[in-house]
Amino acid sequence: MTLHNEQERVSRSIRMIKGKRVSIKRFFLFVPIFFILAGFVLTSAKQQKPRAAARVSYEDKIGVVKIEPGEPVHITAWMVVGGQDASLGTDTKRGVEIAIDDKGGKLLGHRIKLSVQDTGCTAEGGQAAATKLASDPTIVAAIGSNCSNGALTGVPILWKAGIITVSPSNVASDLTDPDRGPEYSGYLRTAHNDKVQGAVAAEFAFRKLKIKRAATIHDRSLYAEQLQTVFAVTFKKLGGKITSQEAVSPTDTNIGQVLSKIATGKPEFIYYPTLIEAGVHITRQSREIKGLEKVHLMSADGIFSKDFYKAVGEAAIGMYHSNPDFSAFAGRYKGFLAKYQKKYGEKPLAYFHAHAYDAAMMIFAAIEKVAKKAPDGNLYIGRQKVRDALYATKNFKGLTGNLTCDRYGDCADPKIAVYRTTAENVKKLEMPDKPFWRPTPAKAAPAKKVPAKKK
Numbered sequence: 535m536t537l538h539n540e541q542e543r544v545s546r547s548i549r550m551i552k553g554k555r556v557s558i559k560r561f562f563l564f565v566p567i568f569f570i571l572a573g574f575v576l577t578s579a580k581q582q583k584p585r586a587a588a589r590v591s592y593e594d595k596i597g598v599v600k601i602e603p604g605e606p607v608h609i610t611a612w613m614v615v616g617g618q619d620a621s622l623g624t625d626t627k628r629g630v631e632i633a634i635d636d637k638g639g640k641l642l643g644h645r646i647k648l649s650v651q652d653t654g655c656t657a658e659g660g661q662a663a664a665t666k667l668a669s670d671p672t673i674v675a676a677i678g679s680n681c682s683n684g685a686l687t688g689v690p691i692l693w694k695a696g697i698i699t700v701s702p703s704n705v706a707s708d709l710t711d712p713d714r715g716p717e718y719s720g721y722l723r724t725a726h727n728d729k730v731q732g733a734v735a736a737e738f739a740f741r742k743l744k745i746k747r748a749a750t751i752h753d754r755s756l757y758a759e760q761l762q763t764v765f766a767v768t769f770k771k772l773g774g775k776i777t778s779q780e781a782v783s784p785t786d787t788n789i790g791q792v793l794s795k796i797a798t799g800k801p802e803f804i805y806y807p808t809l810i811e812a813g814v815h816i817t818r819q820s821r822e823i824k825g826l827e828k829v830h831l832m833s834a835d836g837i838f839s840k841d842f843y844k845a846v847g848e849a850a851i852g853m854y855h856s857n858p859d860f861s862a863f864a865g866r867y868k869g870f871l872a873k874y875q876k877k878y879g880e881k882p883l884a885y886f887h888a889h890a891y892d893a894a895m896m897i898f899a900a901i902e903k904v905a906k907k908a909p910d911g912n913l914y915i916g917r918q919k920v921r922d923a924l925y926a927t928k929n930f931k932g933l934t935g936n937l938t939c940d941r942y943g944d945c946a947d948p949k950i951a952v953y954r955t956t957a958e959n960v961k962k963l964e965m966p967d968k969p970f971w972r973p974t975p976a977k978a979a980p981a982k983k984v985p986a987k988k989k
Contacts, residue, residue, distance in 0.1 A: 609673070612664065664688030664691035681755070681757065712942060745803040777800065817846045841883075896924060930945075932947070934949075
């Protein structure tokens, strides 16, 4: 091998080595660039996820209930389901259950969960029930309470937690009074206002029975006290005289002294819109007091129940009750009664079952209106939005009529009638379902004639 050839071979080797070094350098230069680009892509992907979530976020002034796929829409009923007034709460609870059945048990693809909390029929019971419910963030809305005393104490607690409630049976006028306070702005009702019922009872006594002298008794409950007040004011305006306005406690078993005092005023009629416990004592003992043997007795919806008939027996025969006018309910009410009979094997226990059905359906409609479903399947329900949707209810086709809610939560289409208990009602433990009397609808004022324009 010549020296020239050897030099040429060495030169080629050096060039190859240099080429490899260059390639290696390029490789190591490319590696960090690759990882930088990969990191940028990953970072961008991570940043895009929050943006997607932001697009489906659901804001509300007082809070949002998030319901994940497979979880239920939680509705609660706070009602009296124990004790002497249990028939009232059980009956309204059944109205809600039938409403759930009519929705197929689901709302927006989620199962409807109904929980029940007993309130008794007292202010203390309402407060205790509301306190327990307010601690459960899964509750979207509530139906209740039954008794006005419970609502008076319980509603502010529920609304502070953002839980809207619609009552099927509270009738005390204070609950929807313009001066009730902001703590009750999360409250509505499908039941009538006592201002309507008390006036109807007074008209019945004065116009139908031609009564001129009447007395009242209440059981110190908000419901009874306000209702008898409306009766007394209206009766006096009509031209009648109120001889006495008395009060007893539900636990007073011997009220002979109170009744004897009433007898001295020689009333022809006693109106006592109490709950069952006090109503039983008044009904029984009034028949034993001299001067009251033939006095007309009238109660209200608070004792319009088979439980009252069970407790008082034949002493109830001939007495009157003011109550919702079932005959004025929508045509679908007959179908509802058939479902009730089939599901529970008996006729309604009380009288606000249809109002409870309407309360549930109003809530379902409001939730359907405002709820938002995210791409990931989560359902978002704004608490303030549900409240606002309920207050915006207008011409809602309910069992009890066309419901329109005013700015204070009165939503009822109030139609009140008077019923009379017969011996057959007491024997069969069934409340009368056909009105004995109903008020004459007010006639519209004739339209004023517009004078023809001279040509």
